[in-house]
Every structure is written in structure tokens, then in C-alpha cells.
Amino acid sequence: MNTKMRHTLIAWAxxxxxxxxxxxxxxxxxxxxxxxxxxxxxxxxxPRNPQWGNFIAMWKATNFGPALxxxxxxxxxxxxLAVAVSVPAAYALARxxxxxxxxxxxxxxxxxxxSPIVLVLGLFQLVASLGLLDSKLSxxxxxAAFAIAFATWLLQSYFSxxxxxxxxxxxxxxxxRTTAIRTVFLPLALPAIAVTCxxxxxxxxxxxxxxxxxxxxxxxxxxxxxxxxxxxxRYTIExxxxxxxxxxxxxxxxxxxxxxxRHLVRGLASGAVK
Amino acid sequence: MKLKTYLMGGAALxxxxxxxxxxxxxxxxxxxxxxxxxxxxxxxxxxEAANPGINIDVEVTPWDVLLQKLTTDIAGNANADLAIIGTxxxxxxxxxxxxxxxxxxxxxxxSGRFIETFLSPSVMDDQIYGLPVAASxxxxxxxxxxxxxxxxDGPPETWDELAADAKAISDLGEGISGYGLQGKEIETDxxxxxxxxxxxxxxxxxxxxxxxxxxxxIQAATLYKSLIDDGLTQDxxxxxxxxxxxxxxxxxxxxxxxxxxxxxxxIKDEAPELQYGIAPIPAGPDGDxxxxxxxxxxxMFANSGNKDEAWQFLDYLFTQGPRSEFTLGEGxxxxxxxxxxxxxxxxxxxxxxxxxxxxxxxxxxxxSGWEEIADVASSxxxxxxxxxESPEDAMxxxxxxxxxxxxx
Amino acid sequence: MNEGTAHSAAGPAQRSAARxxxxxxxxxxxxxxxxxxVIVLWPLTVIGNxxxxxxxxxxxxxxxxxxxxxxxxxxxxxxxATLWRTLIWTxxxxxxxxxxxxxxxxxxxxxxxxxxLARVIIMLPWSVSVTMTAVVWRWALNGESGMLNSALRAxxxxxxxxxxxxxxxxxxxxxIGIGILVSIPFTVTVFLAGLSSVPEDIYEAASIEGxxxxxxxxxxxxxxxxxxxxxxxxLNVIYVFNSFPIIWVLTQGGPANSTDILVTYLYxxxxxxxxxxxxxxxxxxMFAILLAITLLYVRLVTKTEAKS
Numbered sequence: 001m002n003t004k005m006r007h008t009l010i011a012w013a014x015x016x017x018x019x020x021x022x023x024x025x026x027x028x029x030x031x032x033x034x035x036x037x038x039x040x041x042x043x044x045x046x047p048r049n050p051q052w053g054n055f056i057a058m059w060k061a062t063n064f065g066p067a068l069x070x071x072x073x074x075x076x077x078x079x080x081l082a083v084a085v086s087v088p089a090a091y092a093l094a095r096x097x098x099x100x101x102x103x104x105x106x107x108x109x110x111x112x113x114x115s116p117i118v119l120v121l122g123l124f125q126l127v128a129s130l131g132l133l134d135s136k137l138s139x140x141x142x143x144a145a146f147a148i149a150f151a152t153w154l155l156q157s158y159f160s161x162x163x164x165x166x167x168x169x170x171x172x173x174x175x176x177r178t179t180a181i182r183t184v185f186l187p188l189a190l191p192a193i194a195v196t197c198x199x200x201x202x203x204x205x206x207x208x209x210x211x212x213x214x215x216x217x218x219x220x221x222x223x224x225x226x227x228x229x230x231x232x233x234r235y236t237i238e239x240x241x242x243x244x245x246x247x248x249x250x251x252x253x254x255x256x257x258x259x260x261x262r263h264l265v266r267g268l269a270s271g272a273v274k
Numbered sequence: 275m276k277l278k279t280y281l282m283g284g285a286a287l288x289x290x291x292x293x294x295x296x297x298x299x300x301x302x303x304x305x306x307x308x309x310x311x312x313x314x315x316x317x318x319x320x321x322e323a324a325n326p327g328i329n330i331d332v333e334v335t336p337w338d339v340l341l342q343k344l345t346t347d348i349a350g351n352a353n354a355d356l357a358i359i360g361t362x363x364x365x366x367x368x369x370x371x372x373x374x375x376x377x378x379x380x381x382x383x384x385s386g387r388f389i390e391t392f393l394s395p396s397v398m399d400d401q402i403y404g405l406p407v408a409a410s411x412x413x414x415x416x417x418x419x420x421x422x423x424x425x426x427d428g429p430p431e432t433w434d435e436l437a438a439d440a441k442a443i444s445d446l447g448e449g450i451s452g453y454g455l456q457g458k459e460i461e462t463d464x465x466x467x468x469x470x471x472x473x474x475x476x477x478x479x480x481x482x483x484x485x486x487x488x489x490x491x492i493q494a495a496t497l498y499k500s501l502i503d504d505g506l507t508q509d510x511x512x513x514x515x516x517x518x519x520x521x522x523x524x525x526x527x528x529x530x531x532x533x534x535x536x537x538x539x540x541i542k543d544e545a546p547e548l549q550y551g552i553a554p555i556p557a558g559p560d561g562d563x564x565x566x567x568x569x570x571x572x573x574m575f576a577n578s579g580n581k582d583e584a585w586q587f588l589d590y591l592f593t594q595g596p597r598s599e600f601t602l603g604e605g606x607x608x609x610x611x612x613x614x615x616x617x618x619x620x621x622x623x624x625x626x627x628x629x630x631x632x633x634x635x636x637x638x639x640x641x642s643g644w645e646e647i648a649d650v651a652s653s654x655x656x657x658x659x660x661x662x663e664s665p666e667d668a669m670x671x672x673x674x675x676x677x678x679x680x681x682x
Numbered sequence: 683m684n685e686g687t688a689h690s691a692a693g694p695a696q697r698s699a700a701r702x703x704x705x706x707x708x709x710x711x712x713x714x715x716x717x718x719x720v721i722v723l724w725p726l727t728v729i730g731n732x733x734x735x736x737x738x739x740x741x742x743x744x745x746x747x748x749x750x751x752x753x754x755x756x757x758x759x760x761x762x763a764t765l766w767r768t769l770i771w772t773x774x775x776x777x778x779x780x781x782x783x784x785x786x787x788x789x790x791x792x793x794x795x796x797x798x799l800a801r802v803i804i805m806l807p808w809s810v811s812v813t814m815t816a817v818v819w820r821w822a823l824n825g826e827s828g829m830l831n832s833a834l835r836a837x838x839x840x841x842x843x844x845x846x847x848x849x850x851x852x853x854x855x856x857x858i859g860i861g862i863l864v865s866i867p868f869t870v871t872v873f874l875a876g877l878s879s880v881p882e883d884i885y886e887a888a889s890i891e892g893x894x895x896x897x898x899x900x901x902x903x904x905x906x907x908x909x910x911x912x913x914x915x916x917l918n919v920i921y922v923f924n925s926f927p928i929i930w931v932l933t934q935g936g937p938a939n940s941t942d943i944l945v946t947y948l949y950x951x952x953x954x955x956x957x958x959x960x961x962x963x964x965x966x967x968m969f970a971i972l973l974a975i976t977l978l979y980v981r982l983v984t985k986t987e988a989k990s
Contacts, residue, residue: 008794014785019803021863025818026806028829032821037544041525043832061308085713092710104711111722112917113972115924117945118965121349121732121741121952122725128350134333145721148714150917206811208927213346216302216333218311224811229305229336231817236307236540237517239821246814253809258802261871268875342953349741349958366956370738449826449843458847459934510845512937513825513853522826646955656937660849 026247033058033244040239051240058244063218067226068249074136074211074222075204078143082151082200083193085144090155091181095164112149116142116210124213134216142210147200154199158192158267195267198260205253223249299584300331300354302347304340304570306408307536309603321590328583341645348372355578356588358407361395361569362638362645368398369642374574375401379585387592392609395637396571404571405592406609407600410534411628411635412468412566414556418549420450420529429530429553433469433497436530436556440506443529453501454519454528457511457659463651464566468532468555469494471564471636478639483682486651487673490558495658495665502659512656524548534568538624539605552627554634567635569609607632643679650675726969732962739956751963760939761947761964767854768923768943775861775922776915779869782862783914787873788903808867816931819860823847823932850940853933857941860928865921869914876910877903912983916976923972944968 032040034050058064093101116123123142132138162185170180208224215221221229227249230242257264303314311334318330333354335343341363347353359367367373380402385393388406396404416429424443430436440452456465467477475490485491501507508514508522520537522528524545532555541548557563572591574584590596597610598618607628608614619625638644654672657663663671736747755761790801807815822830825845834840847853880903888898926945929935935942935950942950944964952961 004794007792011789011794014789015800022803022806025815025822028818028822041521041827043827043829085717088710089714092707096707098707111718113920113976114722114726114969117926118924118968119725119729121346122728124346124350125728126725128352133352142721145717148718152714208811208813212339218334224813228813250810254806257805257809261801261805264871265874265878268872345740345953366739370740458936510825510848513845513848518824527826653938660937
């Protein structure tokens with residue numbers, strides 16, 4: 001107990017200052033979101049006349065609902081696609097020897113190095129030549145492609161810790177390789193797949209540059225773009241709505257993180273880093 | 275099995291993709307405020323109702339990324355049929371054969387709808403390439419209450435008076451500064467052209483070379499630097515964009531600033547108590563003065579497949595009703611003669627003050643590479659404001675840089 | 683191992699079965715390979731092509747120009763300064779993240795009152811898009827109406843308002859600080875994962891042998907963490923080097939280009955000045971630098987690991 005108290009003191013002495021800095025922008029968001037229009041520019045902290053109704057007004061003024069739906073669709077589909085192509089690739093990397101394995105790994109590392117902003121012009125031409133501009137499909141494909149490297153790496157390092165004997169035992173009992181994968185391997189791989197899904201989903205949820213370039217009509221905007229369009233070059237910025245929107249967009253992800261973070265750590269840990 | 279799942283997923287996704295039809299007109303519009311999107315949607319709906327068979331797709335784009343979006347669109351051969359652009363970008367669009375000349379569609383009745391000052395920047399090589407959709411000019415806002423407290427009876431007529439008035443207001447203390455000086459992001463250079471023009475300078479000399487190294491330019495930069503050094507502007511002007519300075523004005527923390535008509539609209543919503551006036555930009559010793567005129571234009575793309583339909587929509591957009599609604603909603607100056615005579619505009623004191631400065635309005639020069647030259651000027655000014663370089667050195671270096679871009 | 687060497691057997695049926703088995707790994711990686719190659723590598727070739735051409739502001743090629751775009755960049759003193767600044771930015775953010783994340787992860791790995799809460803707080807920045815974080819900070823850093831100044835004054839830390847973004851001297855460190863803040867969640871998660879993979883009994887054995895907790899940290903924990911550090915450093919270098927929103931939203935690289943890094947410089951060249959050729963050249967240079975750094979670092983680390 002005594003050592004735990006000591007640990008607690010040391011821990012909060014270290015975490016405390018960092019926590020303050022981390023929480024500061026959230027406090028700014030909340031407080032600005034609650035201010036009425038004529039108080040927004042005054043830097044006092046607590047609004048004299050808090051407007052909880054701002055959240056409702058924001059929802060309408062910023063077209064929040066459709067953007068939320070778009071974000072969910074795009075993030076969900078791209079995560080599904082990324083994981084669907086990464087799991088077999090990771091399985092091959094973890095379990096099968098084949099010529100070109102090293103080259104494939106290097107290819108993944110290189111694709112990890114390229115960021116959307118650096119490629120934006122080329123990407124745009126690609127998407128345009130496929131006739132997919134302003135389609136959410138283009139964003140889904142591109143997000144999935146950029147997620148593959150990290151997802152495959154994460155999955156394969158976890159897969160290689162799943163003991164081979166279990167599958168081999170199933171083969172001996174006469175199961176086909178596919179059956180063995182389905183009944184023995186995949187259930188064991190589930191935690192890693194879940195973690196990969198979270199990483200990919202969050203990446204897509206927060207992505208900005210590509211969505212800005214590839215989506216053109218407001219009906220297809222995702223949340224970050226929708227919120228950004230409230231501040232980007234408008235002559236009048238309704239800061240209270242901007243902050244309310246930012247806060248509401250944050251909450252779902254924050255909750256997922258709070259619930260899932262132990263699994264996140266475990267999923268990363270079990271695959272010894274290679 | 276797996277392949278099939280992929281294919282089905284792909285097909286489902288593909289259905290979310292939008293597909294273009296003949297008779298569709300796509301228009302890219304800049305988002306000026308939260309009212310812009312709904313306005314164009316409404317216009318599209320009204321137009322579609324009157325013109326069955328034509329479908330209007332409106333793509334609303336934040337101003338800050340409009341040029342990026344147009345660039346990538348054109349590079350990817352995926353541009354719309356119509357787009358709003360900054361008229362100062364028009365030259366590049368014309369040079370590269372991207373904008374369609376509109377003379378074939380325009381008759382005298384149509385061109386007669388516009389106020390000449392605002393149509394002329396869109397004319398190149400005697401052809402009309404764009405129709406002005408938004409227009410504004412800059413004038414000086416001043417805080418009447420602060421002027422009164424400082425014992426001043428009216429806005430300054432000249433830059434010398436401005437410096438004196440700024441001193442009187444700054445002396446009020448309480449964190450109030452006389453003159454709001456913009457030093458960050460878009461139009462940082464423009465904020466400096468006002469005194470430069472007043473001192474008789476020009477952005478480009480007669481021979482097309484840069485005027486940044488002129489005596490007038492150095493005088494103007496020196497004036498701003500001395501205002502900063504004497505504490506007559508807000509602290510750290512290089513941290514303040516136009517919007518930030520406007521916020522200072524709304525808060526009553528600066529006595530004067532130069533900006534566009536839309537600030538008046540914002541004051542009505544956010545600081546209704548503020549007593550302000552609008553005055554012309556101060557004159558120089560010889561009575562010269564200049565204000566910045568800006569227009570945005572709608573252009574038609576040369577590669578559009580639906581030019582006739584696109585023109586029909588333009589024709590509708592530029593009739594009196596739609597123009598009046600847009601201009602009123604966004605707080606711009608009327609570009610249509612008939613609109614400017616409507617009581618809502620003719621009797622609006624703020625807008626009249628702006629209309630009054632129009633004869634002094636100067637537009638961004640029509641040269642390719644203008645944005646880069648503006649950035650050169652902004653950077654030079656920022657170094658002056660920060661005290662990193664003397665006005666002489668900074669401005670003559672900027673002139674050299676600008677001349678390189680101009681090929682002079 | 684068993685599937686790769688099995689094709690020495692004779693019969694045609696067996697051979698085709700062997701060939702099929704041989705093909706399996708390629709079939710498994712094919713979807714990932716194709717998707718990533720088309721979407722990530724193909725644009726790279728487009729950019730490479732543009733960088734070698736004279737292009738108009740709309741990216742339309744106007745004739746081969748060899749290395750002219752690269753030469754033009756090299757002559758620009760702003761580019762050279764930006765190159766160095768990008769180095770400082772990357773080292774500052776990645777280094778700072780590492781220095782803060784190790785102790786935070788160590789602390790969070792031990793049991794203490796309020797640990798669940800502390801973990802949630804540390805993870806929070808991850809749940810906001812970096813662009814939004816930057817927008818909020820820009821709002822909070824405003825000299826007059828910013829809440830940072832009013833908080834600092836209320837706390838008695840400063841007496842007058844500081845105009846944070848007026849010069850690089852204050853703006854750039856703040857940008858690095860925000861960069862660190864948003865990189866901490868991922869890095870701490872990786873380190874926590876590393877720590878939880880250290881078996882408890884090693885520590886027990888060490889304490890029995892009388893090793894102090896400092897010695898345990900140095901001889902057990904940190905060495906065990908090393909591969910996780912490599913991972914975090916490599917990924918963070920890639921992310922930070924390419925990171926656009928923080929600097930763009932706060933200062934757009936200003937005042938007077940004094941906070942520009944390569945990505946913001948690239949963005950300005952491409953989309954503001956219409957210098958597509960030079961912008962593409964910057965893309966290629968960035969890619970080359972990143973490739974060189976990553977390969978060098980990975981080689982260095984594997985070498986030291988092999989030694990120890």
C-alpha cells in the first residue's frame with residue numbers, strides 16, 4: 001500500500017503536467033463551444049451565459065449528421081478492405097517461405113514512407129482516370145492502400161507468435177489447410193485483427209488531406225473536412241460551432257480508445273516486434 | 275468465394291459513386307460564408323424547376339483550398355463546367371486555354387447588367403473570360419467611441435494624421451492600440467499597398483518591372499515600422515491575419531483598420547454595440563490614394579461538354595433577383611447596376627461608403643506569377659515588421675525577387 | 683519450410699499440386715501488393731515524371747526539362763533553409779516524443795491510484811484529427827483573445843499577453859511541442875506493449891540478486907524496449923517528416939518562411955505559386971531523404987542489436 005501511494009505520487013507528478021497540456025485544448029473546445037456569439041472573442045474562461053443549445057444549432061448549421069455518416073462509412077469500409085487484404089498477406093509472411101519475401105517487406109516499408117500529401121497530385125490523376133472522383137469508393141480504396149503496410153506488419157508479427165503446432169495437429173486430424181485456418185488460426189488471431197482494425201479506423205477517421213482533394217461535393221464530405229470548411233477562408237467564422245463540432249467528432253473515438261486501450265497494448269505486445 | 279465477396283463489396287461501393295449525365299452542369303463555388311452553399315443549392319433548384327432536363331451539381335469548396343482544388347481538377351482532367359475563381363488568377367487560365375471566352379454568348383443587354391469597374395478585370399485581349407460574381411473594395415473602419423474618448427473629432431485624412439490619431443488612441447491604455455496592422459497570411463502585402471499607393475507608388479512600374487524598390491514603397495514600409503516601434507499597432511503584427519485584426523476591431527481593441535465590407539455584417543451579429551464609421555483610406559502628401567478592389571469571377575471551362583446549358587444557368591444567376599440575394603447575404607458590393615439601385619443597397623450607409631471609394635480602386639496586376647510576387651512582398655514586410663531587415667534592404671531585395679519572377 | 687521444398691517429387695498430378703502450393707503465398711499477398719502498388723507507387727511514378735518536365739500550373743506537361751526543376755530548387759536559399767529546418771523539426775518532435783514517452787510508459791506500466799484515468803488522458807490526443815488539434819491551438823494561441831494567454835495570466839505565470847505566433851522564435855518551438863503532444867499516444871502505446879512483454883520473473887530474479895530498480899531499468903527494461911523504440915522511431919520519423927497540418931494551420935510556414943518545412947514549402951509551390959515541376963521535385967527529394975534515413979537507421983539498429 002505504501003509503495004503504491006509512493007508510485008501514485010511519482011506517477012501523477014510526471015503525468016500531471018503532461019495531462020494539463022493535453023487537456024488544455026479540450027477545455028478550450030468545450031468552453032468556446034458553450035459561448036454565445038457575442039462572448040466568443042472574449043478570452044475569459046467560463047462563459048457568463050453558457051449555451052448548451054449551441055450543440056444542437058451546430059448540428060444543423062454544420063450539416064453534421066451526413067458528415068458523421070460519411071465518416072463512419074468511409075472509415076468502416078476502408079478498414080474492412082485493408083484488413084481483408086492484409087490478413088492473407090500477413091499469413092503468408094508469417095507462415096510460408098517464398099521467394100521475394102524480403103522484397104515484399106521492403107515494398108511495404110517504402111509504401112509506408114510515402115504520405116498522401118507528397119503524392120496528392122499523382123493520386124488525384126489516378127483517381128480521376130479511374131472516374132472515381134467525388135466517390136467515397138476512391139477514398140475507401142486509397143485509405144485502405146495506405147493502411148496496408150502497417151496493418152500487414154502488425155498482423156504478421158502477431159501471427160508468428162501463434163504456435164504452429166495447433167494448426168499442424170488439425171491437419172493430422174484430417175482437416176484441410178483452409179479449415180485449419182478457419183477453425184484454429186483465425187480465432188487465435190482475432191485480438192490482433194481487432195487491434196489492426198482500431199488503428200486503421202482511427203487513421204481513416206482523422207485523415208484530412210486526401211479527403212480534401214478527392215471529395216468535392218458537400219454531400220460526400222467526411223467530418224474533418226466538414227469542420228475544416230467552417231474555418232478555411234470563410235469571411236465569418238462561427239468559432240463556437242467549430243469547437244462544438246470538433247468536440248462531438250472526438251467523443252466517439254475517445255470512448256473507443258478508453259474501452260479498447262488495454263486490448264491495444266496487448267495486441268501490440270503479443271507480436272514481438274520484428 | 276473471397277473474390278466474390280470483394281466484388282460484391284466493390285459493386286456496393288461503386289453505387290455510392292456519382293455518375294455524370296449529359297445535361298448535367300457542374301459548378302465549383304467558393305464558400306464565402308455558411309450562407310454560400312444553401313444559396314447555390316436554392317438557385318440550382320429554382321433553375322432546374324424552370325429548365326427541366328438540366329441538372330445542376332454544386333460543389334462548394336472552402337476558399338483557402340479553392341486554387342488547390344481547381345489545379346488538381348484541371349490536372350486530372352476532371353474540372354467542372356463552371357467555376358468561381360479569383361479574378362487575379364484568370365491570366366493563367368486564359369494563357370493555358372482553360373477558360374472559354376464568353377463573347378459569343380454575351381449580348382449588349384447582358385453586359386449592360388454589370389457595373390463597368392467590376393467587369394473590366396475579367397476582360398483580357400478584348401474578350402470577356404469571366405463574369406464578376408463577388409466584388410469588394412477596402413475602406414477604413416474606425417471605432418467612434420475610441421475616437422471620442424481620445425478627443426478626436428473624425429477619421430484621419432492623411433497618413434500623418436493617422437499616425438497622430440493612433441498615438442492619441444494608444445495613449446488611452448487598457449491594451450488598446452490605435453491602428454490594427456495585418457501581418458500574416460492572405461493580403462499582408464495589400465495592407466502595405468495602401469500607404470504605398472498614397473505615397474505615389476505602384477506595384478508595377480510603367481515598364482512592367484516591380485515597384486517594390488521605389489521611394490514610395492520604402493516610405494510606406496518605414497511608416498508601418500515606425501507605427502510598430504512607437505507602440506501604435508497591436509503587439510506582434512506578424513501573428514495577426516486579416517481575420518485576427520478584424521476580431522480585435524470587433525472587441526474594441528484597435529481604433530482603426532482597413533478591410534472589406536463584410537466586416538460590417540459581422541459587427542451586426544457579433545458586436546452589435548460597437549459604434550463604428552467607415553472612411554476612405556488616408557491620402558498621401560500629394561493627395562494620392564488607392565484602395566484595393568477585388569472581384570471573383572465565374573468562368574466557363576473550354577473543355578466543358580455542356581456549354582449551352584452552363585450558359586443558361588449563368589444567364590439565370592446574373593439576373594437581378596439571384597444577384598440581389600447573393601450580394602445581400604454575403605455582404606459584398608453589388609456588381610449589377612440594377613441591384614445597386616435597390617433600396618437595400620442604395621440606402622445602406624456602410625455600402626455607400628464603399629461605393630464612394632471605388633473610383634480609387636486598383637486591382638491586382640494582371641501578370642503571371644502574381645501569387646508568388648505577393649508572397650515575396652509579404653515575406654519582405656514580415657522581416658521589416660520583425661525588425662530583421664531595414665525597410666530599404668527588404669524592399670529592394672523584394673523588388674529584385676519580383677523582377678526575377680516577372681522576367682525583367 | 684515444408685511447402686517450399688516439396689516439388690522435387692515426380693508425377694504430373696503431384697507436380698501441379700506442388701506448383702499450386704507454390705503459388706499459394708503469392709496469391710495471398712497479391713491483393714495487398716496490387717492495391718498498394720497501384721495506389722501508392724503508381725502516383726510516385728507520375729510525380730517522378732512531372733519532376734523531369736516543364737509543366738504548367740495545372741500539371742500539364744510541356745516538354746522534357748531534365749534536372750532543371752531540381753537545379754532551380756537548389757538555387758533557392760529558402761529551400762536550403764527549409765531543408766535544415768525540416769531536420770530540426772523531425773529530430774525535435776521525434777526526440778522529444780521519445781524522451782517523454784519512455785518515462786510515461788514506465789509509470790503507466792506500474793500500478794497506482796488513478797492509472798486507468800491517466801491512461802485515458804494520455805491517449806486522448808489520438809482521438810482528434812491533427813488538423814483539428816492545430817485549429818484549436820491556433821485559436822488558443824491568439825495574442826489578444828487566446829485562452830492560453832488568459833490562462834497564463836490568471837495563473838500568475840505571465841504578466842502581459844505574449845504574441846506566440848508572431849515570430850519563429852516562439853512559434854516554431856510551440857509547433858514542435860504540439861507535434862510531440864500528438865505523437866505521444868501512439869508511442870506510449872508501443873512502449874506499453876514492449877513493457878508488458880517483459881516477463882515478471884526476470885525482475886524477481888534481479889531483485890533477489892539485489893539489483894536496484896535503477897539497475898533493473900538499465901539492464902533489463904531498456905534493452906527489452908529497444909526493438910519497440912526502433913519501431914516507434916522509424917514510424918514517427920516517417921509521420922513527422924511528412925506532417926503538414928500543424929505548421930500549415932498555425933503559421934503557413936511564416937512569418938517570412940521562417941517556419942516552413944518541406945511539406946509546407948511543397949504545398950505552397952504546388953498550389954499557390956503553380957510551380958508544379960518544382961513541387962514534384964520536392965516530393966522526390968523528400969522521398970529520397972526518408973528512404974535514406976530509414977534504411978540507414980534500420981541498418982544501424984540491426985548492427986548494434988547483433989553486437990549486443
